[in-house]
Amino acid sequence: MAEGFDIDHLAKLARLSLTAEEKALYSSQLNQILGHFQALADADLPATIDDARVVDEAALRSDEPGPVLGAEAVTRIAPASRDGQISVPRVVDDES
Amino acid sequence: MSNVPSDWEVVIGLEVHVQLHTRAKVFASSPWGFGKEPNEQVDPVVLGLPGTLPVVNREAVEKSILFGLVVGAEIPEHCAWDRKNYFYPDNPKNYQLTQKDFPVVVGGQVEIELPGASRNVMGEHKFIRIHHAHLEEDVGKLSHAGSGSLVDYNRAGVPLLEIVTEPDLRSSAEAEAFLRSLVAMLTQAGVADCDMEKGQLRCDCNVSVRRRGAEKLGTRTETKNLNSISSVRDTVIYETARQIRELEAGRSITQETRGWNAELARGYVLRDKEDAHDYRYFPDPDIPTLKISRETVTRLAKQVPENLYDRQRRYVEKLGLPYTAASVLVNDRALAEWFEAAVAAHPANPSGIANLVANDLLRDLAASAGAAGAFDEAAPAPVSLASCPIKPAQLAGLVKLTDDGVISKQQAKEVFAEMFKTGQDAAAIVDAKGLRQNSDTGELEKIVQEVIADPAVAKSIAEYRAGNEKAINALKGPIMKRTQGKANPVLIDQLLRKFLA
């Protein structure tokens, strides 16, 4: 079940940089854990997911504007800011 | 413009992102609106602070349903939200709440009208199918400043309805017509304002080409984030030409995501399929599946305005309006309703009313208002009827005075200008200016007989009696002169014919 496990790809997706030792450790631990998940692959499971979580429209929020934090509070907790905005290193178009 | 070789066919699908007309954000109570200082419209939920949770805005759901009903879509019993996971500094939670598997709107179609051979000829009509529409959240805005970038989260969490078409569009003209029609429907139903200058409507455009007659669709590219109708049109033209050029040169099309540089009128590659994101969609555990009651759907169905083109057909077929006037009126729901209120006050002459509304009234309103909408440079400026000094019944009164022969059409223009200036009734202006035409038959008969007796017109009378109909007009001038222009021209004509018979 764990074939194709690619620690580099996962780390990139998760925005984590791992050392060689970490990669080796996590790979082995994840493989062990995924091995334990074999029971899930073998189990006879229902075809549909009975989603018990259904709400009606009473759970919706009315369109009433509420309080805001304000730029001062937003930038106070930000690691870096300028002129009411949060600053980050320069974004290159579609760097993601 | 677009010169697609006849043996090629272009296939276009659009994903239109529309900011819904709400006061609060879609999953938070923070207000939103254009032109606020950065990060002033942000609350803990919008900022994605640890521990905060989304709660869906009822109005955003209802506006989405209303859109569905406007395009005749199905409103499923249940809808649900999913998380689309990707990291980007403008995305506060690094996942976007969207609807992947259970959107609020499924199916539907939008009628479009292509340009006619000339401005007063109606073009071909077509139906473009909607695949679905889903309700999601907008992201913040990035701007560049020196060596860094700045993030403003005011836009984050603004309700976005993403409307996805089937690949039914076949030309840049159809794409343009679709967007015009869609904008009209969205604004007329009050679903969205579609102010493109404020970024309230953005488009992703999927284009592929194939040999005419081929069944299989070609490889498509997606050009993202187009913020005007002309950008969509230009992108289609550009992409069509590029893809045909590639294919005719024996190369293949890469499935890729592209951007559009409107200044250079050029597309560019953002990323190819190899770099495609793995969004790891899964159902959002914070928002339970939402059951939409049929009562809500029934209630909202009553708010659906008459379809744009149904209205146009009614105006042309039932009211006898010329296409040109009808097409102008139906583009603006308030204007059409204003027109209909005037017709209700004077049902005998809808065309007369339509001409005054579509020409004089619109011209004067536009002159007193301002510039055109930014997304659609070709569309007329939206006018505000709220401040219109003339009421529909007043305009109807003016047309009735003309129809009854109390004033001439020429005088009507003068009265209209005065009405627009003062807001007074037409009759009051006519009286105050002494414009009322003379319809006193007795007095007029006397004058007509005096003029006929004048030897100066004997030649014209002889010509008229010899069969030259037009010769009678030479007698009308002297009669008008003697009545200082107040005589009713219809009456003059009748009397002349009577005495010369």
Next chain:
Amino acid sequence: MADALHTLSAAELGRRLAAGTLTSRALCEALLVRYQAVNEKVGAFTHLDQADVLAQADASDARRKAGQGRGPLEGIPVAIKDNIAVKGQPLTCSSKMLAPLVSPYDSHVAERLRAAGAILYGRLNMDEFAMGSSTENSAIRKTFNPWDLARIPGGSSGGSAAALAAGLVPLSLGSDTGGSIRQPASHCGVVGLKPTYGLISRFGLVAFASSLDQIGPMARSVEDCELLLNALASADARDMTCFGPSDRALTAAGDAKKLRIGIPKGFLGKGVAPEVAAAVNAAVEFYRAQGCAISEVELPSADLAVPTYYVVATAEASSNLGRYDGVRYGHRSTAAGTPVEMMTASRSEGFGPEVKRRILLGTFVLSAGYADAYYVRALRARAKIRAEYLAALAGVDVLLTPTVPTPAFKVGEKASDPLQLYLEDIFTIPANLAGLPAISVPCGKSGHLPVGFHLVGAPLSEAKLLAAGRLFEAAHGYAHQQAAL
């Protein structure tokens, strides 16, 4: 008398405060003395603002004096796990990632506690982002089991349980995603309740796995636990998964001596330590002697619970923890060129090993090509487990098992074996997967280490669980127990 205030129950403290024989200030001062004496040894708290505590106490005393007391919790300190937002206080989740963050808003439960007049008393240590069963994953400090300082207190609400067992506070809040209230309660000899999913608003609880997380009350007695539960449970329009006002009616407690108790078949065989099995069996015999009907029930898919849980929980966590990227708040790396590099470095520096492990696992089970085999199958398994539990609970009122297979282990003993640690939660996980209420009640000792038993009930049957717990604790000496420190 003041020196013994830290040994008293919240109910007794409430009676004294109401009678005017005790002020909140005197109580808080006594507890602060205790804090000075004991917290370094136990490490339960990560933050305590003494001036703020005394100011709150004075405000409470003033309210009471003015006849504006707010109920049974007026003036009583409640300590809060560091993943529950209190405006103006740190919200670190015991992570370096959030170490700089001071919450600009109150959670729903913080609002409820303020409305009840309680003293919001400090921040409690936990496993980083509630991921762990030993509180060893805290990036801030170690917490030790007050009954044996060489051992772990359990986790992830280790600080919440240890603070109670050490007499640092009479009441605490924990959160429970797979057993994080009940397992440390069992290890520290206190009572911990995980309510029905949706009974208590999660607004302001930092999400680990949103579909499993619940805030719950912890105390040294069942009675105190109930007192705190009553203050917390209310509808909240800010959490769509929280029951609305109309559908949150609790089942009546009924007569605890007539409860039908189900014993899941085979559960006492699964690596359960003999002393634990003996203590739990003694509890079963107690209930039988009281007149309860004891029967064996089948839960055939029990073996699926741990893998199902770790797939669902890590999938949700990988997404929930995506927001910690150094952009808007929290730790930002200084070693960064592009935004991607900045985010990656901030996350790599800010998260500890267990958090990274679970993010990687959760990212994997949701990733293209694997989501169907793992995440979607886990959802189906979850539905099956839930159906089996609801079927079993149609025939009995509660299910009784040990809370944890073994007593508290030594610090560092299982640190290198994540899978072994995941099995700590084998008895507690199903209640989270099925959204059911569950309680851990102390029922004996294994040597000097506390042991608890675990009751699971049908949705909204909290009153039955509490009644069963009260019946047991009234006949035994485990209520109000504190470790000698």
